[in-house]
Amino acid sequence: MRNDVVAVILNWNCADDTIRCLRAVASGSTVPDIVVVDNGSEDDSIEKLERVEEPFSLVRLSSNLGYAGGMNAGIREAHARGAQWVWILNADAVPRTHALSALLEHSDRYAVSASLQTSSERPEDTDAEPYLAAAMLPKGRVEPFICPGCELRSHEVDVVTGAALFIGVAWAMQVGLFDERFFHYKEEFDLVRRIAEAGGRVGLVCSSEVWHQQGGSLAHSSPRAHYYHYRNEILYVRKHYPHPLARIVLGEPIHYKTLSKSVLQMAVGDQDQRTRSIAVLAAYWDGLRGVDGATERF
Structure with a gap:
């Protein structure tokens, strides 16, 4: 012991x-x-x-x-x-x-x-x-x-x-x-x-x-998990980099891919894909605005 x-x-x-x-x-x-x-x-x-x-x-x-x-x-x-x-x-x-x-x-x-x-x-x-x-x-x-x-x-x-x-x-x-x-x-x-x-x-x-068991506490595929994941990525950048917007726009190409995919799925995806896409887009919007803490929206 x-x-x-x-x-x-x-x-x-x-x-x-x-x-x-x-x-x-x-x-x-x-x-x-x-x-x-x-x-x-x-x-x-x-x-x-x-x-x-x-x-x-x-x-x-x-x-x-x-x-x-x-x-x-x-x-x-x-x-x-x-x-x-x-x-x-x-x-x-x-x-x-x-x-x-x-x-x-x-x-x-x-x-x-x-x-x-x-x-x-x-x-x-x-x-x-x-x-x-x-x-x-x-x-x-x-x-x-x-x-x-x-x-x-x-x-x-x-x-x-x-x-x-x-x-x-x-x-x-x-x-x-x-x-x-x-x-x-x-x-x-x-x-x-x-x-x-x-x-x-x-x-x-x-x-x-x-x-x-990955995703056991909050399923990775759920809209809420998508929201927290992407919003908190933005909050982290806001916290640790002196020019966060430049970092997001110029430093991390993954953001372009994520946002482009979400917009595309909004247009042609099924209901589950559209719901997750809405969560991702809301995550970026809230992250850029500095919204933090718990959410009950998804």
């Missing part, structure tokens, strides 16, 4: 996933304190969590504060307990047995790190594929960095993201935790960048593996 590490699992109407993640953490070769933050669930999550036999603490929030607000509650709890490290986990993540042990091997090197993250239909699949959880940022441009595991065991990178981040509590508190204006998506990218700008080193620990 490591009392200097707190694992924080965020639950929102997904107790079955949360319990699976909790049990994977509790059965690891290194076991931290475990905190589940319930983000204002409206289903039977609390009833299910109260029946769990594995030891953990439950923090109940009265409403859904988004990923950023929910994880901030968990980090504050870790700080109150005097923990040095917080391991923040999506409910739909399943850490492998030695995932935390491998992260701790590099805790003297990195202020924040991420595990090799894989995805497949089921966590027990042996053919799970790695996906993007780290990048380099030469001149601000995102260059993906993926290592499926190698003898080096870790790599220093510019930014990490994804379903499992290992963060020094003091670093998180120093830079001001997650920016809750993002609500959902891009908030971890923003936090890690701020830690790096404050002098913290960032690492991808490819000897640590966490399986993740």
Whole structure:
């Protein structure tokens, strides 16, 4: 048991996933304190969590504060307990047995790190594929960095993201935790960048593996997911670049492609495509205007 590490699992109407993640953490070769933050669930999550036999603490929030607000509650709890490290986990993540042990091997090197993250239909699949959880940022441009595991065991990178981040509590508190204006998506990218700008080193620990059911918390294909994804990309640019409009117009060709595709689908797409396109166009409009926080429009 490591009392200097707190694992924080965020639950929102997904107790079955949360319990699976909790049990994977509790059965690891290194076991931290475990905190589940319930983000204002409206289903039977609390009833299910109260029946769990594995030891953990439950923090109940009265409403859904988004990923950023929910994880901030968990980090504050870790700080109150005097923990040095917080391991923040999506409910739909399943850490492998030695995932935390491998992260701790590099805790003297990195202020924040991420595990090799894989995805497949089921966590027990042996053919799970790695996906993007780290990048380099030469001149601000995102260059993906993926290592499926190698003898080096870790790599220093510019930014990490994804379903499992290992963060020094003091670093998180120093830079001001997650920016809750993002609500959902891009908030971890923003936090890690701020830690790096404050002098913290960032690492991808490819000897640590966490399986993740991508899109489990908010389906990637839903209009709301599209809205948050694209709006928050614009909010991130507004926050981190001195000339955001020039950055959007000249620096990222993906925006032209996205907007062109959305306009085309508005004209010739089916009903689902048109709804998602409306969400994307609204996202760009709101992002440029600086609209943040939660939305109920989609």
